Amino acid sequence: MKPYKNKINRIRSFALALIFLGVVIMYIGIFFRSNEIVMLIFMTLGFLSIIASTVVYAWIGTLSTRAVQIQCPSCGRHTKMLGRVDMCGHCREPLTLDPSLEGKEFDVSYNRPQKQTVKSTDDTK
Numbered sequence: 248m249k250p251y252k253n254k255i256n257r258i259r260s261f262a263l264a265l266i267f268l269g270v271v272i273m274y275i276g277i278f279f280r281s282n283e284i285v286m287l288i289f290m291t292l293g294f295l296s297i298i299a300s301t302v303v304y305a306w307i308g309t310l311s312t313r314a315v316q317i318q319c320p321s322c323g324r325h326t327k328m329l330g331r332v333d334m335c336g337h338c339r340e341p342l343t344l345d346p347s348l349e350g351k352e353f354d355v356s357y358n359r360p361q362k363q364t365v366k367s368t369d370d371t372k
């Protein structure tokens with residue numbers, strides 16, 4: 248059992264969950280028709296949740312353009328990966344862009360030091 252999922256897939260399911268949440272909240276609001284203020288609060292919350300998911304979807308779009316498309320060595324299908332380590336979107340095979348991490352056990356924390364080095368090179372500019 249591999250605990251991690253492909254990042255883009257994970258964000259996508261999060262956005263989908265937000266849409267469902269928004270619809271459910273708005274649906275609950277209908278039950279409070281007698282109380283206009285409560286209904287309005289539920290409707291606003293539901294609407295905000297749907298707006299948030301739209302924002303997340305737009306964010307995935309930006310991430311996807313930056314993501315590296317590679318062919319998965321395990322299942323042979325093409326998948327997009329983010330950061331230094333990620334999971335194959337089809338078979339959850341751990342993938343890495345860093346040859347020094349090859350063969351090592353998958354760990355999401357490998358993404359963190361890379362972010363720090365990017366930051367420090369920016370500072371020297």
Ligand SMILES: [Zn+2]
Binds near residue numbers: 319320321322339340
């Ligand atoms: Zn795969």
